[in-house]
Every structure is written in structure tokens, then in C-alpha cells.
Amino acid sequence: DAMVIQNPRYQVTQFGKPVTLSCSQTLNHNVMYWYQQKSSQAPKLLFHYYDKDFNNEADTPDNFQSRRPNTSFCFLDIRSPGLGDAAMYLCATSKAGGSQPQHFGDGTRLSIL
Amino acid sequence: EDKVVQSPLSLVVHEGDTVTLNCSYEVTNFRSLLWYKQEKKAPTFLFMLTSSGIEKKSGRLSSILDKKELSSILNITATQTGDSAIYLCAVEAQTGANNLFFGTGTRLTVIP
Numbered sequence A: 001d002a003m004v005i006q007n008p009r010y011q012v013t014q015f016g017k018p019v020t021l022s023c024s025q026t027l028n029h030n031v032m033y034w035y036q037q038k039s040s041q042a043p044k045l046l047f048h049y050y051d052k053d054f055n056n057e058a059d060t061p062d063n064f065q066s067r068r069p070n071t072s073f074c075f076l077d078i079r080s081p082g083l084g085d086a087a088m089y090l091c092a093t094s095k096a097g098g099s100q101p102q103h104f105g106d107g108t109r110l111s112i113l
Numbered sequence B: 001e002d003k004v005v006q007s008p009l010s011l012v013v014h015e016g017d018t019v020t021l022n023c024s025y026e027v028t029n030f031r032s033l034l035w036y037k038q039e040k041k042a043p044t045f046l047f048m049l050t051s052s053g054i055e056k057k058s059g060r061l062s063s064i065l066d067k068k069e070l071s072s073i074l075n076i077t078a079t080q081t082g083d084s085a086i087y088l089c090a091v092e093a094q095t096g097a098n099n100l101f102f103g104t105g106t107r108l109t110v111i112p
Helices: none
Strands: A004-007 A010-013 A019-025 A031-037 A044-050 A053-056 A064-067 A073-078 A087-094 A108-112 B003-007 B010-014 B019-026 B030-038 B043-049 B056-058 B061-066 B071-076 B085-093 B100-102 B106-111
Touching: A004 A087, A010 A019, A019 A031, A019 A087, A019 A108, A031 A073, A044 A064, A073 A087, B003 B085, B003 B100, B010 B019, B019 B030, B019 B085, B019 B106, B030 B071, B043 B056, B043 B061, B043 B071, B071 B085
Parallel strands: A010 A108, B010 B106
Antiparallel strands: A004 A019, A019 A073, A031 A044, A031 A087, A044 A053, A064 A073, A087 A108, B003 B019, B019 B071, B030 B043, B030 B085, B056 B061, B061 B071, B085 B100, B085 B106
């Protein structure tokens, strides 16, 4: 019954080798978010889509990009992963409008060799 | 700068104990405060609080918001080992989307 699905659960890539993480949702929510969470730290918002409108956080590195081809899917592309990009990446969705809780997927744990 | 601070950072209790977790915030244009439980994977939504002084309750968990003090507490009574997790507090600001500012969490360990 998972409603926000992230694939894969674990991803290992090499330093500098592009990697794509995927997220899909069955909730038909307008808004999709990508967070980066490092060990013992709070989730940090990278960017979000409000329908097709992309909103990048000011301090998100250029190395991180995203695509949302349709309502259900959203991808996180890391063009040239560095060792510092090893983290858990969380996808979340919410309805549009204020005071709507975000629903998270199980995350993808990214390791960089 | 917007920030959310949780205390304590970690807590170890015995089964059956009652715990209180704290969250304080400084966020421009506050809209709501949310509590999440994070075990080994995704944060699971617990509560959303928008009004001061109104307690939200779900089983052994309850939470209340104090807008005057810019804080919230999460209470867990009769704790069980399954309550062991990181409890995240997040505050939503009134921006175009539902941007959340997360605290670093309180790690709760319940010992049998």
C-alpha cells in the first residue's frame, strides 16, 4: 500500500559517475519534494515541484537537478557525485495549499565509492 | 535565519515511562508545526498543529502547540520498545509551497 515509492532503496555509485534516483506517488499530489538527509542531521530540502513549476533552494548545489515528467514521477539527478553527496535522499509529496502534511517515501541511501 | 531546535538530542527510558520531547522554533510567517517519527527509513507523519493550546492525541501520543512561547511538546505515555525512533519536529512557513524546516530530531531509545 506504499503511496510514495522510491527506487532503489540502496544505490552505490562511483565518484563522478552520474546517478538518478526515482520517486513515484499514487496520491495524485501536486507537490513533490526532494530532501537530503545526512547521518544525525535534519532533512534538508533540495528542491520541489509545484505541479510543473520547479523551485530550487538557494543553497542546492548545481550538481543536483530534477525532472518531473508527469504528476506521478519525479527524478533526482546527481551529475557528478562527490564523497560529500553520500546521504539518504527522501522524496515527499503533499497536496497544494497551506497546512498540508508531507508524506515521505522510504528513501534511497546513496553511497559513493 | 529560520531554525527549529529540538531537545533533548537523545533520551533513554525504560518501558512504561512517560517522555516529553521539546521543539522550539524561530520561523518567519509560521503556518504549522508537524511531528514525524523516523525509524530506519522514511519519516512517518504523526501530528500537524496550527492552533495554540489545542491538544492532538493519537493513542499514547499527544502533542500541543504554544504559539506564544514558539514551542511544542510531544508526549508519549507508557512507552514501548516500538516507540524507539528519532522524532522530528518540522515547521511550515507561509511561502508558496509547504516548505518545512526540520529540527535535527530527538533520538528516543526505550529499553525493555
